[in-house]
Amino acid sequence: MKAFRVQGVGGESPEAAQLWELGCLGLVEEEGAIVAYFDSERELPLEGAWETLPERDYVAEYQAGLGPVRVGRLVVAPSHRAVEVTDGDVVVWLDPGSAFGTGHHETTRMALASLTRLDLSGRTVLDVGAGTGLLAIAAERLGAWRAYGVDVDAATVPVARENARRNLSSARFALGSLDLPTLPGRFDVVVANLYAELHAQLLPAYAARLLPGGRLAVTGILTRLKGLVLDAVPAQLEVVHGEEDGEWTLLELVRRP
Template sequence: MPWIQVKIDIHPAQTDSIEELLLASGACAVTLEDGEDHPIYEPDRGTTPLWTRTQLTGLFDASADMQAIIPNIEERYLALSGNPLPAHRVEILEDKDWERAWMDNFHPMLFGKRLWICPSWKEPEDPDAVNLMLDPGLAFGTGTHPTTALCLAWLDAQDMSDKVVVDYGCGSGILGIAALLLGAKRVIGVDNDPQALEASRENTRRNNIAEERFEIYLPGEAPDVEADIMIANILAQPLISLSPTLASMTKQGGLLVLSGILEQQASEVSERYSEWFDMDPSEQKEEWMRLSGTKR
């Protein structure tokens, strides 16, 4: 079953109130993890100590409308505590603990005919292929999730020579870096998570790509650009909200590829983007869809 997770960096005193808000908002489960590297040794009897910096994660069904849920949680938490909700991010959940699975079991994967995604701790199977060396770190995007795989296969099938690409919601940087390795001239990556921006920068360096070719920005800070190719692998509701922005950043005749969309959400997203784009037939992998089109 596909899932979305909300990660919130909290102080232990905030745990109960935020956990209750997440559960009341439809979270199926809430977990607590160490937000840094502070071990807890044997606690006193009857106590449940938490780390000084704790990461609280709420798990939601992927069809949940996070565009409505998050503002509601923010409003209710402000009313309860008088303080804004701590730093948080919403992301698609990989199908398992991929950081651990990669270290133990992962082998390079081929997408399309040319593009290999290789864990940074293993040698490529074909040194002469287009090899993207990746360490996902703290950001979504390993190639294992269907949404990312659909976008990688699409990129491999395109002529990327000298193209300007926008990767909106760049995560680990996997799609933007793939575009550059396949021949793109310049990529503008945008993400609202500072950890994702750092992962994108690190993976850019890992692939020996000059940092000025992969420009990385928070939303609202990206330069005015008319992209030859617009990529957005996020979630259906943000894609709908962002449609005027993504359309305005795509040149006439430019290509669009969208993912992070469940099967039952595809028609609504496609209809929204058809205001600006001639949409292609959709592609599906498991429960997830990829939409693409050409700007009129």
């Protein structure tokens, strides 16, 4: 990262406006100067001096700032943090890398809460769009017999596998989606934190992956788009619960016998 320092001007100056127009990534005021950030040095039509900033690992800094998240008796904790737990708590140690799913987002928390409401003992669970693997690992730690996670983003699979290893979890992760031929048939529970338009398309495929009486939890749905999902519910599925957190909705459905 490079910084371009212009002395004697402030953040509201024409020079600041010009630096934004020239494509700076960010700009701060510092003791009678402005400092504009660029990813590389370039010719600029302004009087100033370039400085080289030390490389920073923004992912590591972000992770270091994350605290534990509690959802009922489930505690999701970054692996570098100490956490306070009480009897009956289930801890999932998690490092997200560049994948989504730390428990800090409303949708992940609602999906976790949905899993904690189910009796998962001896059940099979499929997490569609597993990201960090949190939902599948949590399901397994909550008693599921087998938990699988699939994701179409190849970068997430090693992250999820590493998180499973960190938790001594047997949850398995693979690249792909609901149509992955190596997935074992049908599941007691399917959970998916994706988005409304995609859920509307995938509902028949979720139904096909569920055992009769099986539960589906779908979230990542902007509440204003909930109707898209509800309108697409096929006859084999019945909506049994809905909840909102902020602008997000989670729906729970049951596969009819």
